[in-house]
Amino acid sequence: MKDWMIDFAELAREELPPETAERLIGLLRPAIRLSAAEAGETVVGRLGGLPKLPDGMAWPSLSDGDRPLSFLAELDCGALARYEVDISLPDAGTLLFFATTDANEHQVIYVPHGTAVAERPAPDDRVEVYAELPLAATTEPTWPPRDHPVLVDVFGSLQEAEETVWHHVLDEDTLEVFEEQLRLFEDGGKDGPPHQVGGYSDALQSPIEAVAAHAAGTGSYGDPAFQEEARQWVTLLQLAEDGRTGMLWGDDAWLIWGIRRDHLAARDFSKVHLHVAGH
Template sequence: MRLYTTHVEEATLPLGLSKFGGYPDLPEALIWPVSLHKQKWFSREVSGEIALPFLAQLACSELKPYDISGLLPKAGRLYFFYAGCKQATLYDDEGGAHLEFMYEGSSLFRVLWWPDESTPLYRQTPPANLVTGAEMENGAYRACSLRSETEWTLPAVETCWIGEPGDVLTEEEWKVYAELCDEATVLPRHLLLGHSDDSQPYALEAGYQMVRSEFWPELPPATATTAEQQTNRLLLQIDAAEETGMWFGRGGPVYFGIRDEDLKNRDFSKASATTQ
């Protein structure tokens, strides 16, 4: 599904409607995700509790007519939070504060799912320890309503589906296919399911590799081009765009991926995220 955004005043949006930006409409049992981020800074261990910026909420019943693959839950809501490549205030053991840029790590993203769309919702205000950026206003990206369309997507050339010249396609075929993918690119690239539209090679695979040993320590080592990677699919791609005020990495999209098995079992706790 391709998602189209329209900037709106969030007060005009009913609670629970699918949207990018603004504040999440959460049931009372769900709280705004907070992560403990740790890393080395000038040879010192520093840490800080950070609340993750809210990116999107998706009402599954709204999307059902466009989900021709039938992969998403038929009802419920999905909430996406991400703080990759953001500047956060962290504190050392003596209470000294400093600003730190954060790029990747499983503590910097979260996907929540609430299965019952009839549960009362409350529009949340951001916690005081929210990771913020200059493009956010009052702790929120610009609220945008969403419109969905179903379309076919092509796997990018340098992915586990195509690989390098000679893996699946001959060198000449690879070049022709690369041109076709480039011609098929439509900006901004907001996608739900289908194949990711990568800015650089192996975006979704990189996100999966980053969390693989942490989420599934029983798995043997693997590379970005193994058949196993094809069971890790795109869940949601949000592009950096002026309309939403969102900016990720060096200006590319953020990619949320999930394994087929976890999507089938509705286990969104093991979704991964990365940016380019």
């Protein structure tokens, strides 16, 4: 068993019936959690600051060209390649993430390794320049949220998963359920805003896989076309609001970029789906 799985697997096997525990452990996905880089840590990217754009590339703007987008994040794919994750990132180059301040429009740019780039000043004062925050990384386990389509594949329905996993009673006297222990486990591993590459995103309403499948017009949970479309989507990047950079989108919103596996494999970032998740 891989190191990032061990603590979660021990929790599941201690608290759940054997068959349920193994099914849940089998659903684990490694994610790269991003945190503020401390002295001596490997920097894998950054939030904010000014982007390094390829020579000759115009600053990204709205689809109608009316207004420039704001730069949010840069990921160093070569540095991230050292960490286990469940998605096939490029093994070199950088990913640049831009969006409007209300996140209604966005653009993701892949800059291959060896491309000549230069830091570009903001084109005008409509661009929000966020404070720069270098990022470090670690691999952590993620598990599906309670309304994730993969639960239908494994447990038959969301209701069955709810009853079998989250509402499994641990103590008949106190009526403590597994969900409470899972929340304690999750809270114990948090260190700052939950920025993340890959894994299951922290769905505040609906997971990105379900959002993207709905957007594709494939029906809903349990429909074969919906389930198949949801399987094709993965989390590219999750950004939470972060007061250290000034990134605040209202209502404690998070930005979650999803991408189809085939588009990621083709290094086609033109069809990335951005989901704004708020409380």
